[in-house]
Amino acid sequence: MALSKVTWFFMVFGLVYFLESIGGFYMTSAVVFIEKQFQIPSRLSGTMVSAGDFAYIPVVIFTSYFGGKGNRARWIGAGCILISIANFMVASSNFLFPVEKTNVTAHIPATLIHQINRDLILKTPFNSSDHLWLETLQKRIDPMNRVKMTYEGDSAADLLQKFVEYCYYNNGTDICNDLEKGISEKFPVTEAQISNVRAMVALPYGFCNSMLNYVRADHYACKGDHSNLGPFMMIFGGLLVLGVGRTMPFSLGLPLIDDNCKKQNLPLYFSFMFFVKILGPVIGLLVGGQLNKLYYDFNPPQGLTPLDPMWIGCWWLGFLIFGALLFGPSVVLYCFPSDDLDANAPEKLDEKGKPMKRLNLVDRHVKKDAQGNAIMPGTAKEKFKDFTSTISTLIKNKIFVGAMLGRIVDVLAFKGYFVFMGKYLELQFGVPQFKIQRYIASTGIVGFAIGVMLGSFSMRKLKLQGRKAAGWVAICSLVAALISFANGTVGCESVIGQIGNKVKEFGTDFDTCRDDCLCKETPFYPVCDVYGDVYYSPCHAGCLIGWNNYSIFNAEQGKMNIPVFQNCDCVEGRLKEVSRTYCKTDECESQFNRFFMHQALGAIFGGLAVVPGMLIVLRAVPPEHRSVSLGFNGFLVSLLATLPSPIIWGKIIDLSCLVWQKTCDGHGSCSIYDTDELRVRLHLIYGGLRIFSLLSDIWVFIWAKGLKLIEEPDEPPAEEEAEEVPKRKETLQNAAERVERTAHELEQLIDSRGS
Known part of the structure; x- marks a missing residue:
């Protein structure tokens, strides 16, 4: 149909x-x-x-x-x-x-690169000149000779790593500048290593690492019209x-x-x-x-x-x-x-021969002309008045x-x-x-x-x-x-609510157990330890960078890889880990x-x-x-x-x-x-x-007393009203004529009876 x-x-x-x-x-x-x-x-x-x-x-x-x-x-x-x-x-x-997008163009310290790429130092053999250089650094860093130095290859690498960690806390000193120069000569920085650092800077969370956070802050500093x-x-x-x-x-x-x-x-x-x-x-x-x-x-x-x-x-x-x-x-x-x-279009009929319902897209309550168009007030003044x-x-x-x-x-x-x-x-x-x-x-x-x-x-x-x-x-x-x-x-008390409570108690300078982490500019990335304590970010939890062969992405929940950060100094207890999965959410x-x-x-x-x-x-x-x-x-x-x-x-x-x-x-x-x-x-x-x-x-x-909302009689379409007006006029006129004739006949009847 x-x-x-x-x-x-x-x-x-x-x-x-x-x-x-x-x-x-x-x-x-x-x-x-x-x-x-x-x-x-x-x-x-x-x-x-x-x-x-x-x-x-x-x-x-x-x-x-x-x-x-x-x-x-x-x-x-x-x-x-x-x-x-x-x-x-x-x-x-x-x-x-x-x-x-992240595009780190600032100077990246070689010591930072080798902190992130630690395995490179541990696997590199050391010769006698390297040992002499390390011994010189040792005397400058430790004049009292509290750390005994050996000349085995692995021990030398470990000692070099300790020197790198020393400059982690004493960045900018003459000793660390010499260390930076020596590491750059011994371990030339490759584009792959720089890309690795750029990726770390672009991460949505920050580690407890002063140099990495310094590079991050330098990158995100306002250098243009943003x-x-x-x-x-x-x-x-x-x-x-x-x-x-x-x-x-x-x-x-x-x-x-x-x-x-x-x-x-x-x-x-x-x-x-x-x-x-x-x-x-x-x-x-x-x-x-x-x-x-x-x-x-x-x-x-x-x-x-x-x-x-x-x-x-x-x-x-x-x-x-x-x-x-x-x-x-x-x-x-x-x-x-x-x-x-x-x-003026002819009336359409349905399959049973009955008139089809017309589609009224123009309001049928407004006045229309013979063509069915709405009659609008003529002048602008008339329109405004209406x-x-x-x-x-x-x-x-x-x-x-x-x-x-x-x-x-x-x-x-x-x-x-x-x-x-x-x-x-x-x-x-x-x-x-x-x-x-x-x-x-x-x-x-x-x-x-x-x-x-x-x-x-x-x-x-x-x-x-x-x-x-x-x-x-x-x-x-x-x-x-x-x-x-x-x-x-x-x-x-959601995770954000708990951090908010800490802010109300301690202020906006978020407390961390290590002042050297430079966490102030790190992104907001709330994590919890296994005991349910909340931290603003892994940096605020004291999580160091690059340990355990970067095995921080070892937890899965459905299809989402949720990172677990290890070696976090600010976590009290035996298991020094934090993750979003550890946050308590039952309540x-x-x-x-x-x-x-x-x-x-x-x-x-x-x-x-x-x-x-x-x-x-x-x-x-x-x-x-x-x-x-x-x-x-x-x-x-x-x-x-x-x-x-x-x-x-x-x-x-x-x-x-x-x-x-x-x-x-x-x-x-x-x-x-x-x-x-x-x-x-x-x-x-x-x-x-x-x-x-x-x-x-x-x-x-x-x-609202007496207001009718439903069950009103259907109003006839405007076209039907227009067709009915002449018929109504004709009916009223005929009725008036009949009333007039009846009255005249009645008057004649009264006169005849009276006579």
């Missing part, structure tokens, strides 16, 4: 709406890695995420006003094409602004374009569905639409979780795994994938033909204003909290991002989807109208807010699961209020103002909520920062947080805002 044009349209529209919703939430899984790759603090990344709202705010009202009077499919298709282009722009920042402004502006610009594009699908899509389905089926259609809108983020987060297992350049540094805080997932690949998938269907929707653009008159009508609507204010406060609380949820969970529970994204998708968003479906079913089953629906929304919002307070009690894993149990329950109650709340907004205004009401609602929500929310929440998170990473132009991203303070502050503010929004729900409840 051939599908009707209406069916084909809803299939294409549903696909576009689904793909648009995937990319819309994918940014939340990428923002934490964008911060790390380009060293952007949370307050700036929050501003970056809000870029879409900078564009959305001035565009959405005009889009909904003019788009509602035109071919809405074309407007929605054009918007989604812009969203596709925006995804490509965001992904391009990875290629236009690559992170500087700034995060370029990638920040590119991503900001892409999200601006995305903000323009996303003004169309929602504000024009809901009225479009309303024009092409029966009123009693609206809750079902809306629930399906919201289900698609929710399924998209689920898919996006699941795909993001898989992509986050990949390193952003597909070549992770040796020993770095997704478990480590410095891991950068392949965030940009998702934007490329979603942008490519969205582009094709958006073009099809842009070119989709409309039945109501040709009012526009301001519509907005004035909306502002005077008490139910609409109350529902809008409640949504503003809810979005202000939720948007920024959700954007940084992945980062918060990684800090609080020490869980890798790919696992966090799976949990958010499978509990929070799926729970929200279940709530939306149950809310739609409850409306039809309980026949929620007016105050009943408003009371339903208020109760569900209250329960969701109380559950959010409960999550403020769910926390644990954090159980608390992590408890957090998401609360999250799923809160999401269900939040979803229960979605369909009733949206129908209250839609039914509280006249039909011809629906598109503008949604656009105006979106304008104010963006201006007062979605725009400032990520910026505010980014600043809230930064307030709990204890240690900032340094960049050439100031602070980079934060590496250590006070996780307890962050947990309490985050959930008190979030829950408090949700409670505050209940005031608007009470306002709507007061004024």
Whole structure:
């Protein structure tokens, strides 16, 4: 059986709406890695995420006003094409602004090279001149002759190694300069040995070695114009374009569905639409979780795994994938033909000979001419007057204003909290991002989807109208807010939290048992000993470089090689080893699961209020103002909520920062947080805002008496109304004539009886 044009349209529209919703939430899984790759603090990344709202705010009202009077499919298709282009722009920042690769060009001491390549010294034979040179050094280093020197080959090599270790602690003295010169002559440095040192400098962790850390600090010193402004502006610009594009699908899509389905089926259609809108983020987060297992350049540094805080997932690949998938269907929707653009076209019949349902892409509540085109005010002054008159009508609507204010406060609380949820969970529970994204998708968003479906079913089953629906929304919002307070009690001492506690106790100068390690500039790479004690890095644990034939990569967990560092002087006990695998995580894993149990329950109650709340907004205004009401609602929500929310929440998170990473132009991203303070502050503010929004729900409840949401009689299409007007006029005229004749006959009858 051939599908009707209406069916084909809803299939294409549903696909576009689904793909648009995937990319819309994918940014939340990428923002934490964008911060790390380009060293952007949370307050700036929050501003970056809000870029879409900078564009959305001035565009959405005009889009909904003019788009509602035109071919809405074309407007929605054009918007989604812009969203596709925006995804490509965001992904391009990875290629236009690559992170500087390690290329050590500074002078590398020969003693450092031979510390790392120790076997070369031990296997090299020594002749008499070498022995004489060693004896001279011995007298200069040890005038009291406390270390007896032998002239056996192996013993001479061992003694030379001791001299190298001596210069490890006394670098820059005349003795060590002579030693450097002699070693360079005896053991010429090869390119392979220099490459080995470069690889050590590029490792994501640091050893207890002053010369190696000196070379690392010298390499990473600011020698040029390195700034995060370029990638920040590119991503900001892409999200601006995305903000323009996303003004169309929602504000024009809901009225479009309303024009092409029966009123009693609206809750079902809306629930399906919201289900698609929710399924998209689920898919996006699941795909993001898989992509986050990949390193952003597909070549992770040796020993770095997704478990480590410095891991950068392949965030940009998702934007490329979603942008490519969205582009094709958006073009099809842009070119989709409309039945109501040709009012004079002959009526089409289905296989049973019955008239086929017409596809109304132009709002059927607006005035149209004989060709079916919307009648727009002529001059710019008339258009502005009509526009301001519509907005004035909306502002005077008490139910609409109350529902809008409640949504503003809810979005202000939720948007920024959700954007940084992945980062918060990684800090609080020490869980890798790919696992966090799976949990958010499978509990929070799926729970929200279940709530939306149950809310739609409850409306039809309980026949929620007016105050009943408003009371339903208020109760569900209250329960969701109380559950959010409960999550403020769910926390644990993760690895980052334990290091944060040490910072609060001892300050930012991390304590290590050896002052000669020069650990201050080493990367953040938390490790633990077998007893569970946490260290900022292997350097802070006093782990020496190059011993035991470099056998530090001897532990495996699944497919990830997790290094075990040996000979760590700062570890108390017999087994002087540290590794990430030794960190105790049982308590954090159980608390992590408890957090998401609360999250799923809160999401269900939040979803229960979605369909009733949206129908209250839609039914509280006249039909011809629906598109503008949604656009105006979106304008104010963006201006007062979605725009400032990520910026505010980014600043809230930064307030709990204890240690900032340094960049050439100031602070980079934060590496250590006070996780307890962050947990309490985050959930008190979030829950408090949700409670505050209940005031608007009470306002709507007061004024919602008699408001009809469902079971309204179907309104006839505009074309049928136009055809019925002459018939109605003719019927009324005939009735008037009959009444007039009857009255005249009755008057004659009365006169005859009276005579």
